[in-house]
Amino acid sequence: MKISQISEATGVSIDTLRYYEKINLLNIKRTNSGIRNYSDNDVSSIRFIKQAQKIGFSLDDISQLLHFRNDPENAKPQVRSMINSKLELINLRIQELSRMKEELITLVGQCQSSVGDCPILKEFEK
Numbered sequence: 754m755k756i757s758q759i760s761e762a763t764g765v766s767i768d769t770l771r772y773y774e775k776i777n778l779l780n781i782k783r784t785n786s787g788i789r790n791y792s793d794n795d796v797s798s799i800r801f802i803k804q805a806q807k808i809g810f811s812l813d814d815i816s817q818l819l820h821f822r823n824d825p826e827n828a829k830p831q832v833r834s835m836i837n838s839k840l841e842l843i844n845l846r847i848q849e850l851s852r853m854k855e856e857l858i859t860l861v862g863q864c865q866s867s868v869g870d871c872p873i874l875k876e877f878e879k
Contacts, residue, residue, distance in 0.1 A: 754791040763799045770799070778802060778816055809839060 760767045773779045774789075779798060781789045798819060805815045814835060821828035863872040 754796075756789050756791065759791045759796060759799065762796060763803070765799055765803065773799070773802065776812065776816075778812065778819065809843070810835075814839075 754762075756767055756770055759765070760770060765773075770779070774781050779795060781791060781795060784790055801819065801822070802812075802815050805818055806812075810818065817835070818832065821832055825832075860873045860876055863876075
């Protein structure tokens with residue numbers, strides 16, 4: 754399949770596909786004339802990349818995950834470790850977001866009951 758067909762089939766832009774190849778996430782075979790020739794396995798890899806990105810993995814992480822795909826049985830401990838690390842980061846981010854939410858709720862409450870200057874702007878000046 755040609756790059757335009759893969760782009761359409763996966764919803765990934767041609768520029769992004771070229772970038773994935775440039776950073777070695779994809780190893781695309783080429784015809785003798787240099788035209789990229791995508792296989793069904795390449796389509797699977799592109800979908801794998803997009804799914805991993807959706808759940809917050811960086812391209813560096815995804816590179817490792819793609820490598821682990823070659824030997825999934827032996828890679829289980831490393832993959833599980835990566836997932837656990839990602840979960841820890843997500844839990845920390847949730848705590849940060851919860852604190853931010855509480856601060857914003859407090860600020861809105863102060864604003865609704867205030868007279869004169871905006872207490873939100875005053876709080877930001879501290």
